[in-house]
Amino acid sequence: MTAVTAHWVTFPSGDDEIRGYLALPTDGAERAPAVIMAHENLGVIPHRQRVTEELAAEGYAVLTVDLFSRIGGRPPQDHTTQEERRAKAFLAARDEQAVPDLDAGLDYLATRAYVDAGRAAVIGFCLGGGLALVWATESDRLSCAISLYGIPELPAAYSPTHAVRSRIDIADRVRCPVQAHFGGADAVIPLDQVTRLTDALGRSDRPTEVHVYEGAGHAYHDDTHPNHLPEAARLTWERTRAFLREHL
Structure with a gap:
């Protein structure tokens, strides 16, 4: 482990100015992936x-x-129920806007002398986990993609088309190695969706692996969340780090 510096930065995405939280190792002897x-x-x-x-x-x-x-910098606040809150958050970060924003973030890193953007990964959580899968089907810039409890099938209320938006239907098109993690007791993601996503990823021509953690609910990796499950979180991160080391 090395010390890090962290701060907010801004960068363009199309005509908009986007911010991001950037953390860097302080030892700049080598360009970082x-x-x-x-x-x-x-x-x-x-x-x-x-x-x-x-x-x-x-x-x-x-x-x-x-x-x-x-x-x-916050999800929409004009909601009256948790389901409405989640739906409005997903709509505010819809694929058509969010994936280009992620790509713009990689563009920003590519301009930094201390970064080797030729070795690049995406890691996504929940909403971001689904976006990681989508980006992996659209870009050749990624060396690998890791998704933590990304919803395989977005409900119609979460989709700008007002129809179910499936990551399963496109998963066989991933262009880089993919690792995905799910809780076996996730009330948000039915296990049949995980099974179908696993099958679809397996039909791709890239290395893929899907891990399911018994007894883990949604957001189990977050140690500030009521669903936090320490052993599942530890094993997930151990596998995540190993996957990054292998592919970056």
Whole structure:
């Protein structure tokens, strides 16, 4: 582990200015591989910032892109129920906007002399986990993609088309190695979706692996969340780090 520096940065995505939380190892003897992190529907929460820093301590240049930059850095606040809150957050970070924002984040890292953007990964959580899978089907810039409890099939209310938006239907088109993690007791993601996603990824011509953790609920990796399951979180991160070392 090495010490890190972390701060907010801004960069362009199309005509918009986007912010991101950037963490870098202080030892700049070598150019660091790039990791783009995609946050959950709550935004760049303190836990996400801490994980950004922890991963930078492993020797990566890590940028968590704020997908809610255009609306003040927080998900929409005009909701009356938790389901409405989640739906509005997903709509505010829809694929058509969020994936280009992630790509713009990688563009930003590519301009930094201390970053080797030719070795690049994406790690996504919940909302960001689904985006990581989508980006992996659209880009040849990624050396690998890692998804933590990314929803395989977005409900119609979460989709700008008002129809179910499936990551399963496109998963066989991933262009890089993919690792995915799910809780076996996730009330948000039915296990049949995980099974179908696993089968679809297996039909790709890239190395893929899917891990399911018995008894783990949604957001189990977040140690500030009621669903936090320490052993599942530890094993998930151990596998995540190994996957990054293998492919970056």
